Amino acid sequence: MEFIGKQFDNINSKLQLHCDSIFRLEKTASSPKEIDFIASIATRHYEITFLANYCNDTFGISVLAAFFSNFVVTTADIHYVLTYTVAAFKKNQRHSNSINGYYFMIHIIWIIGHAIHFGCMIKPWTEIAKKAKKTATIIHDIWNKYATANDVDANVNHLQLISLQILNTEPKFTAYGFFPLDWTLLHAYKEQALLKMVTSVLTDKFRKISEIILNILCLLFGQKNVDSFIFPNSIIIVYNWIYIIGLFFLYAINCYTMKNKLGLEGYSFISRITFCCNIYLIPLLCCFINISIHKNRKKIFQYNLRMEKLTNDFQLTEIKVKLTSIKIPLVLLAQCCLSLLYFMWDLSQHANNFSIIFWLIAYVPGSTIFNYFLSEYIFLEKCRLQLTAINDTLEEFLFVDAAEPKCVNKRKTTLKQLEKITQPSECSLFDKLFDLYSEVCKYIEDNNNLWGYAFLFLIGINFATWLSTLYNIIMDVLFVVQEKPTMTRTVYALDLWASVYAIGVFCCLEICEDLAHIGKNTSIILHKLLNIYPELQDEGEMYSLNLLHEKLCLTAAGFFILQRPLLLEILSTQATYFIVLVQLENQLNK
Incomplete structure (x- = not known):
């Protein structure tokens, strides 16, 4: 350094x-x-x-x-x-x-x-x-x-x-x-x-507020535990409405017939609340995604047509785009292995009171959210491969190292011959490349505007799922240490979805980070090209300003940027709320 x-x-x-x-x-x-x-x-x-x-x-x-x-x-x-x-x-x-x-x-x-x-x-x-x-x-x-x-x-x-x-x-x-x-x-x-010490000092002063919050949570959650079902993979109107109606129907059945199979006896009230948060929020997000698909089905159809046209434009420009990626099969393999592992674990723990309806309700609803994760990831991965192909094509013109003196001499010669050049072949090709680049970026931004609120809800669901799973696992460890006979783990499907969502969020944040780096790399390649081809000065300056002011940046409905720092903020906020839950547990035990 x-x-x-x-x-x-x-x-x-x-x-x-x-x-x-x-x-x-x-x-x-x-x-x-x-x-x-x-x-x-x-x-x-x-x-x-x-x-x-x-x-x-x-x-x-x-x-x-x-x-x-x-x-x-x-x-x-x-x-x-x-x-x-x-x-x-x-x-x-x-x-x-x-x-x-x-x-x-x-x-x-x-x-x-x-x-x-x-x-x-x-x-x-x-x-x-x-x-x-x-x-x-x-x-x-x-x-x-x-x-x-x-x-x-x-x-x-x-x-x-x-x-x-x-x-x-x-x-x-x-x-x-x-x-x-x-x-x-x-x-x-x-x-x-200072967070830990300040939280412990302020807990006594806000005891009354904590009691009010606990009473409200009692009214909201009580002793009922609910779940959902159905795997949506279509935008047909009837199918989506059948999904929503069936979701609430099984929701009501689960409230009255399946609540005794969750094994919550012996758990504290806060543990019950965190468990019920997962049970309520996951089907709520499933309904939201299906309603969004139903409401925006025309826009989705138009985007698919635009994507096909964009693929044809790449073929006409003779830009080779890699259509396969090893990342997508790896994500699917991880999800299948985790699902099998947790399901076998559940069967070994609840072999005596096995109910096929209950386990379908427990495991199937998260597939809706995972399906959304996977579709968004495939779309972003395809766009990333297209932008990478454009950058690779542009880099082929950098046959001269910009640090060598002959590059400067080439620029001098080109400046003298600039008046004689009417329309270089490179200019027309560069125009096509940057037009394709702008189309891909616009398509990504439109898709981000369409699914921004869904991803915002998804991050919220992940936050609640991770926090609930972490808290319940720690409570289970405490049951083992204290040798309590009432320690019975609930449905392991919630741990499964916490793991799967963690993989999904990490993959989406990584690919959003890659898109931001690709946009920055495009601007670097452009300026290196301008040093070699001064005849591109007028168009290049315009493209450079566009890349500077319209950077490719994905957000969750404008609330926060989808990049790696978001993961750190989520973990930091989870630590804060985990301390709050522990303090509430202590106040409740008193």
């Missing part, structure tokens, strides 16, 4: 000297030699940026593990320090003896050491990002000097493309894509480190 920082300092110092010479001599006339010098510096800047991003990708998992271990130890140290401080003020002899002043000072020293370690991990990345941004500022100052003197020609306009190239290739360092490596991370650090 020190070597990369010195390279950026060297680039900025050369550009700053060039800028100072222009201001000092009050030059107003540009020359191709000066622009070529700045272009070569920008190419060097791109190579160093690529090296910095490569280092960030290489050490991403290591940095993430270091931050996680730092966070865990810091949280524990802060907890001990705050516990000792509160016990000292309250003169609690038991806590004061358990944590004496010697250990108190050790934990203080460890907290300071972890804070220094945190700064040492963050500072190199922030410094490099700051130095990389400075290059674009210097180039912009040079362009302003020429623009103020009304000396804007073809050479000076090329500075705009260079500035856009640096702006589009601006390094953004992350910890394996989960969170940015900058000083704003300190706020999340402080918030999560």
Whole structure:
């Protein structure tokens, strides 16, 4: 990282000297030699940026593990320090003896050491990002000097493309894509480190509010347990309405006839509530997806026609798109193996009171959500392969390394012959490629607008399922430790869907992350092409601005971005609500 920082300092110092010479001599006339010098510096800047991003990708998992271990130890140290401080003020002899002043000072020293370690991990990345941004500022100052003197020609306009190239290739360092490596991370650090102590202190003050919430939950859930059924795989109106009506019919049957087979005896009230959340929310999302399909069936049919037309356009342009992917069979194989495993586990636990209707109701409804997961994943994977094929086709034109001097000479020669060129063959091909790229991006955005709310509900269902499963598993462990004879695990299908949804969410977030990286890679390839083919300057500048302002970014109905940081936010929020459930359990037991 020190070597990369010195390279950026060297680039900025050369550009700053060039800028100072222009201001000092009050030059107003540009020359191709000066622009070529700045272009070569920008190419060097791109190579160093690529090296910095490569280092960030290489050490991403290591940095993430270091931050996680730092966070865990810091949280524990802060907890001990705050516990000792509160016990000292309250003169609690038991806590004061358990944590004496010697250990108190050790934990203080460890907290300071972890804070220094945190700064040492963050500072190199922030410094490099700051130095990389400075290059674009210097180039912009040079362009302003020429623009103020009304000396804007073809050479000076090329500075705009260079500035856009640096702006589009601006390094953004992350910890394996989960969170940015900058000083704003300190706020999340402080918030999560103090969460446990603050929650325990505030619980007593909000006891009355907790009692009101518990009474409301009693009215909503009670002792009834419900489920749903049917696997939708069509957009036919009658089929969808039969699904919805049958869902509520079996819902009512399950309420009155199947509630005794769930094995909830011995569980706490909070455990019953978390279990009922899964039972109620999964069929609710199934109905929502079916209603959405029924309501938007015309748009879905139009999108399918557009997709077929887009596939034909790729064939006419002779762009080879890979139509198969090993990821989809792997997802299906994982789902089938997990389903078989959990079903056999359920049969071994409930062999005496086996009911085929009950187990169908328990296992079949989640197939609706998994079917939606799989269809969305196949669609995004197909679009990803198409965008990758476009980038591969564009990269075939980069037969000359942009860092070599002959690339600059080629640009000079092309500039001289630009007036004689009417319509190069490359221009028409590039127009077709970027038109296809825009069509694919527009198709992805339209599909995202169509299914945004469904994915929003899906993330909510996953959050509730993961939280409920985690809490119930921990309660089961406590039953084993306490040797309670009433410990009987409920339907393992909920654990199955928690695992399957975890795989589905992770796959969808990964492919959304890949789409964002593909869009960034397209802008990089475009600017490298503009350095080789200046005859594409007019169209290239327009496409570059489109890629800059209309970045491919998928959202859940505009509420949050579907990328890796969302997974970290979900886990962080789950930790918060898990602590709340534990506090409610403690208050209820009192």
